[in-house]
Amino acid sequence: MNIGIDVMGGDFAPLEAIKGIHEYLTSNHFPNSKQVTITAIGNHSAIEGLLQKYQLTHIPILHAEEVIGYNEHPTKALKEKPKSSIAIGFHLLATQKIDAFISAGNTGAMLVGALFSIKAIEGVIRPTIATILPKLSGNTGLLLDVGLNADCKPEHLEQFAVLGSLYAQHILHISNPKVGLLNVGEEEGKGNILAQSTFPLLKNNAQIHFSGNMEGRDLFNDKADVIVCDGFTGNVVLKLAESFYDIAHQRNFHNDNYIQRFHYENYGGTPVLGVAKPVIIGHGISNAKAFANMIDVAEKMIETELCKKIEQSFQNQKAVSTE
Numbered sequence: 207m208n209i210g211i212d213v214m215g216g217d218f219a220p221l222e223a224i225k226g227i228h229e230y231l232t233s234n235h236f237p238n239s240k241q242v243t244i245t246a247i248g249n250h251s252a253i254e255g256l257l258q259k260y261q262l263t264h265i266p267i268l269h270a271e272e273v274i275g276y277n278e279h280p281t282k283a284l285k286e287k288p289k290s291s292i293a294i295g296f297h298l299l300a301t302q303k304i305d306a307f308i309s310a311g312n313t314g315a316m317l318v319g320a321l322f323s324i325k326a327i328e329g330v331i332r333p334t335i336a337t338i339l340p341k342l343s344g345n346t347g348l349l350l351d352v353g354l355n356a357d358c359k360p361e362h363l364e365q366f367a368v369l370g371s372l373y374a375q376h377i378l379h380i381s382n383p384k385v386g387l388l389n390v391g392e393e394e395g396k397g398n399i400l401a402q403s404t405f406p407l408l409k410n411n412a413q414i415h416f417s418g419n420m421e422g423r424d425l426f427n428d429k430a431d432v433i434v435c436d437g438f439t440g441n442v443v444l445k446l447a448e449s450f451y452d453i454a455h456q457r458n459f460h461n462d463n464y465i466q467r468f469h470y471e472n473y474g475g476t477p478v479l480g481v482a483k484p485v486i487i488g489h490g491i492s493n494a495k496a497f498a499n500m501i502d503v504a505e506k507m508i509e510t511e512l513c514k515k516i517e518q519s520f521q522n523q524k525a526v527s528t529e
Contacts, residue, residue: 207241207242207243207305207306207505207508207509208242208243208244208245208303208304208305209242209243209244209245209304209305209306209307209308209501209504209505209508210244210245210247210268210295210298210299210303210304210306210307210308211223211226211227211244211245211246211247211307211308211309211497211500211501212247212248212270212291212292212295212307212308212309212310212311213227213246213247213248213253213291214247214248214249214252214270214273214291214311215273215291215292215309215310215311215312215488216310216311216488216490216491216492217490217491217492218491218492218493219248219310219311220248220249220252220253220256221256222492222493222494222496222497223246223248223310223492223497224246224253224256224257224260224262225260225493225494225497226492226493226494226495226496226497226498226500226501227244227246227260227262227265227497227498227501228260228261228262228494229494229495229497229498230242230244230497230498230501230502231244231262233498235498236498236501236502236505238505238509239505242501242505243266244265244501245265245266245267245268245298245304246265246266246267246268247267247268247270247291247294247295247298248267248268248269248270248291249269249270249271249273249291250267250269253267254267268294268298270289270290270291270293270294271289272287272289272290272291272293273287273290273291273311274287274290274291274292274293274311274312274315275312276311276312276490278312278315279314280312280314280315280317280318281318283312283315284296284315284318284319291309291311292309292311292312292315292316292319293319295307295309295319296319296320296323296324297323299323299324299483299485300323300324300483305483305484305508306483306484306485306486306504306505306507306508307483307484307485307486307504308475308485308486308488308497308500308501308504309486309487309488310475310487310488310489310490310492310496310497310500311490313487313490316478316485316487317335317354317478317487319485320333320478320481320485321333321481324481324482324483324485325481325482326480326481326482327480327481327482327513327516327517327520328517328520328521329520329521329523329524330365330369330480330481330516330520331361331362331365332354332355332358332362332365332480333354333478333479333480333481334350334351334354334355334365334366334369334370334437334478334479334480335350335351335352335353335354335437335476335477335478335479335487336348336349336350336351336352336369336370336373336476336477336479337349337350337352337440337444337447337473337476338472338473339425339426339433339447340426340464340467340468341426341427341428342426342427342464343427343428345380345428345431346378346380347374347425347426347430347431347432347433348370348373348374348378348383348431348432348433349388349425349433349435349440349443349444350366350369350370350432350433350434350435350440350479351366351434351435351436351437351440352437352440352441352443352444352476353437353440353441353444354437354478355436355437356436356437356438356441357436357437357438358400358436358437359400360400360403360404360407361407362436363387363400363404363407363408363434363435363436364404364407364408364411365480366434367385367408367411367414367416367432367434368411368413368414368519368520368523369479369480369516370383370385370432370433370434370479371383371385371413371414371415371432372479372512372515372516372519373477373479373512374431374432376510376512376515377503377506377507377510377512378431380431382415383415383431383432384415384416384417384429384430384431384432385408385414385415385416385417385430385431385432385433385434386416386417386418386419386420386424386429386430386432386433386434387401387404387405387408387416387418387419387420387433387434387435388401388419388420388421388422388425388433388434388435388439388440388443389401389419389420389421390421391419391421392418392419392420392421393419394409394418394419396419397419400436401419404434405419408434413519413523414432417429417430420433422443425443425447447468448468448470450465450468451465451466451468451469451470454468470489470491470492470496471492471493471495471496471499472495472499473496473499473503474486474488474492474496474497474498474499474500474501474502474503475487475488475489475492475496475499475500475503477503477507479516480516481513482513482517483513484504484507484508484512484513486500486503486504486507488500
């Protein structure tokens with residue numbers, strides 16, 4: 207498998223991206239690294255010396271003379287900068303030169319590229335992005351959407367539940383993951399129009415294991431493995447959860463094992479679920495550990511053929527609905 211990395215994306219590019227590649231390939235934490243080929247996409251002169259420094263001279267470089275900045279308009283930048291590292295990365299992914307693409311660069315450009323260069327899997331109304339939720343029990347959960355779809359319809363949330371369940375099953379190794387609908391109360395009929403209309407769709411969907419409504423206080427317990435909500439709500443929850451580690455660090459009790467699990471670097475980036483190929487978007491402040499974990503997520507998505515399993519799931523659902 208060949209994983210392409212935009213080494214020019216991120217606040218600390220290209221150094222942290224190169225260090226992340228080195229960590230992934232040399233750390234015992236990533237046992238499958240020997241079966242992975244990594245392609246560095248970026249300015250040749252800027253990264254050649256770093257690859258030599260970290261003894262990564264076997265890593266192929268695909269030269270990109272342009273970089274899309276954080277403040278640039280995503281769609282406009284992709285059109286006007288075809289020689290940028292993000293544009294080249296998506297071209298390689300679309301033409302099957304690489305099997306997955308990773309970047310901590312312009313998030314909007316990554317989303318536009320994923321949606322229009324790779325495109326959604328047939329049947330997926332709206333792809334989604336998810337984040338990991340550390341559970342107090344030591345388990346791991348998934349929250350989606352966390353920002354790609356601020357305004358949603360009930361059928362969008364129903365699909366998020368299916369996409370999240372497949373990711374939880376094949377990547378997080380949670381058998382028969384429980385799905386919860388984030389709401390302001392546990393009882394059926396609670397919430398706004400979106401929540402009230404989504405509940406029966408989830409309840410009657412045979413593809414998922416729906417456990418009912420769940421409140422904000424249930425986010426970090428084991429009531430549900432996959433939690434669905436609109437992207438506006440999900441992004442607020444994500445940013446709140448990310449602040450836990452920062453507050454703990456400021457108050458000097460960040461060494462707590464559970465609080466440590468809120469650090470973004472432990473998970474690397476967020477996958478775009480529902481598009482035809484693995485695309486991982488990293489945090490702008492990604493460090494080496496975050497990049498290494500992004501590569502690990504991409505490797506697992508390729509290894510498990512998650513995108514194909516999502517496609518098969520939606521094809522099966524289409525077949526059932528037409529019978």
